Amino acid sequence: MGIVVIREAMFYEKLEADKVQCGLCSHRCKIAPGKRGFCRVRENRGGNLYSLIYGTVSSEAVDPIEKKPLYHFYPGSYAYSVGTVGCNFRCKHCQNWTISQTCVEDSYTRDIPPEELVERALMSGSRSVAWTYNEPTIWHEYTYESAKLAKDAGLATVYVTNGYMTPEALRHIAPRLDAANIDIKAFTEEFYHDVASAKLAPVLESSILAKELGIHVEITTLIIPKHNDSPDELRELSKWVYKNLGPDTPLHFTRFHPQYQMQDLYPTPVETLVTAHKIAKEEGMKYVYVGNVPGQEYNNTYCPSCGKLLISRGYFEVEKYEITPEKTCPKCGEKIPIVGKYAGRE
Numbered sequence: 001m002g003i004v005v006i007r008e009a010m011f012y013e014k015l016e017a018d019k020v021q022c023g024l025c026s027h028r029c030k031i032a033p034g035k036r037g038f039c040r041v042r043e044n045r046g047g048n049l050y051s052l053i054y055g056t057v058s059s060e061a062v063d064p065i066e067k068k069p070l071y072h073f074y075p076g077s078y079a080y081s082v083g084t085v086g087c088n089f090r091c092k093h094c095q096n097w098t099i100s101q102t103c104v105e106d107s108y109t110r111d112i113p114p115e116e117l118v119e120r121a122l123m124s125g126s127r128s129v130a131w132t133y134n135e136p137t138i139w140h141e142y143t144y145e146s147a148k149l150a151k152d153a154g155l156a157t158v159y160v161t162n163g164y165m166t167p168e169a170l171r172h173i174a175p176r177l178d179a180a181n182i183d184i185k186a187f188t189e190e191f192y193h194d195v196a197s198a199k200l201a202p203v204l205e206s207s208i209l210a211k212e213l214g215i216h217v218e219i220t221t222l223i224i225p226k227h228n229d230s231p232d233e234l235r236e237l238s239k240w241v242y243k244n245l246g247p248d249t250p251l252h253f254t255r256f257h258p259q260y261q262m263q264d265l266y267p268t269p270v271e272t273l274v275t276a277h278k279i280a281k282e283e284g285m286k287y288v289y290v291g292n293v294p295g296q297e298y299n300n301t302y303c304p305s306c307g308k309l310l311i312s313r314g315y316f317e318v319e320k321y322e323i324t325p326e327k328t329c330p331k332c333g334e335k336i337p338i339v340g341k342y343a344g345r346e
Helices: 114-123 136-152 167-176 189-196 201-212 231-244 270-282
Strands: 012-014 020-022 042-045 048-051 059-064 078-083 128-131 156-161 179-183 216-223 251-255 288-291 309-313 318-321
Touching: 020 048, 048 136, 078 114, 114 128, 114 136, 128 136, 136 156, 136 167, 167 201, 179 201, 201 216, 201 231, 216 231, 216 270, 231 251, 231 270, 251 270, 270 288
Parallel strands: 078 128, 128 156, 156 179, 179 216, 216 251, 251 288
Antiparallel strands: 012 020, 042 048, 059 078, 309 318
C-alpha cells in the first residue's frame, strides 16, 4: 500500500459551504468536503485542497530520451524518469492503466523527496529528469519544486503530458521546464469525449502556449484503428500543427497495440502510419516520425532540404549521428533544430 504524502495544493479557490475549485487542470473540478477531483489525487479536507501524492513515486527508470519520445532534445542521452499514480484522463487504451487509473491507497509506491530525486538522477548519469508514465500535471507541487533543484544541478527537465493543464499552471512551471512531449490524442472532440473523458481544445491551447513560453515541444499522436486514423483527420491535425506550432516541430505518429479496455482492436497497420507520414509531409511538416515500429525508415531524421540521413535510430537508441556540431546538415548546410548536444560528443 502506498504512503499518502500530504501537501496543500497550489491553484485552487475556496467556494461556499467549504467547497473548493481546483485550477490545476482544465477540468477545473469543484470538490465538496471529503471528496477528490477527477484525478483521484487532490482532496478537499475541511475547505482546503491537498495533494495526496507529493513525492510519491510508483515508477522509476533510466530511459533513452528517444523513448519519451523526444528526437530533437539532447539526442542519444538518458532521462531519469519517474511517475506517480492517478490521471486527469480516462483513456480506454492506456498502457499504464495500473498506475494511472488508481488511487494512492491502492498502489505500491515509495517516497522520493526532490533532493533525493536529483541525487538519483545525477548518479544514474542522466542528462535530464522526466516526469512521465502517468500525467505529470497532477503532480505539480512536486514537479515544480523538483524541477528547480534539477536545473540548479545542471539537469534538463521534461514533461511527457496530455497537455490538459490550465494556462496558469503551465505559465507557473514553464521557467523550470525545458521540454515537453505533448500527446494530441486525436483531432476530434468526439474522440476526446468518448475515449479520454476530456476535451480537445485545452490541449491545443496548451500546445501553443508551451511553444510561446519557450519550451521545446514535440507532438505525438497514437493512431488507433477505427478511432482517429482517417486521412482527413490526420490532414487536419497536420495542418493545425504546421500553422500553430511551425513546420520544424517534430511530429510523431506511433503504433497502437491493444491495451486496457481496447483489447478488441488490432495493432495499427504500418501502412496507416506511412500514410500519416506522407500526409504530414504534404502539409509542410519537416520532421515527421513513425514510432513503435522497429526498423522503420521514418524513425530516422532526414535533412528537409537535401534528404541526407542525419540521425539513424534503432528502437529507442541513436545508431548514427551526422549533424555537425553547429547543428547543420553536413551535405547542404541546412540548419537542423536540435536542442542540446548529442550525448556521443559529450
